[in-house]
Amino acid sequence: MPADGRFIDVAGARIHYVDRGAGPPIVLIHGLGAQLRNFSYGVADALADTYRVILVDRPGSGYSVPTGEQSGILGQSAIIARLIDKLALDRPPLLVGHSLGGAVALGVATHHPGAVAGLALLAPMTQPPGSIPASVANAIESNPGARAIFANLLGTPISRAAYGMRWGKIFAPDAVPADFATRGGGGLGGRPVSVNAALVELASAEIDLNAIVRRYAELSIPVALLYGRDDRVLAPAIDGERAVAAIPGATLEMTDGGHMLPVGHPQASAAFVRNCAERILQ
Secondary structure, three states: OOOOOEEEEEOOEEEEEEEEOOOOEEEEEOOOOOOOHHHHOOHHHHHOOOOEEEEEOOOOOOOOEEOOOOOOHHHHHHHHHHHHHHOOOOOOOEEEEEOHHHHHHHHHHHHOOOOOOEEEEEOOOOOOOOOOOHHHHHHHHHOHHHHHHHHHHHHHHHHHHOHHHHHHHHHOOOOOOOOOOOOOOHHHHHOHHHHHHHHHHHHHHHHHHHHHHOOHHHOOOOEEEEEEOOOOOOOHHHHHHHHHHHOOOOEEEEEOOOOOHHHHOHHHHHHHHHHHHHHHOO
8 A cells, every 4th residue: 555646745744645637626535544545446537537636645644644743623624725725726626525524624615715616525524523522532632642652552453453343334334345455545544643643633523623613604615515325424414414504505415325435436426526526616
């Protein structure tokens, strides 16, 4: 699972990204514990004939490395906004985010106005999860040394040992592809740096998503959401319908499948993104 693309330095991170195709730009950011091969598995090739497709490893995931403390959702939103600016694209891109990457994309749109032309979100996390007590979240974020010890001594061995069970639950009811660990980048999520990043991202979700939700009514760009009908990670009736009710003009679509739409249903995911791009970028 080598690095597939090139590297660029922005404030807060050294970003690994893949840039292919030509045309109006689309930037794609992956979900929790994943990396950009989630999109190169099938979505990118279906778009690169018409669009410039930029796949990004979020800081701490894949081969992107934070240059300071590991950032949470809003910190990563700022880094993505800086990346888009540094790439000097010919126009603001369509930003695609999957799962927790959807929360990061919403953070870009709400906290960095003008950075993107619109959002196409695949099974996005849009609401504060309410699953981690504030005291625990604060302890995770404020103790980088303890996180590093946990990630190296326990997190990585547990993640690798539970690879099949963990991804099985995330993909369900879809099957985990036999080549997902390599071609889909799933194996990279078990490294200590990735475990550490996931801990911070989850710990930041409550506060950061509350801040993002408060600005939904201010969004004036097109926002579209796609969920699998059988998603067992995020409930479309909560994350989907509440977001659409709060964001002016936002739309919600459903398709077959579970949570891992970019890998489990790349054709449906690519068709959704292409439809959004045709409306927003042409």
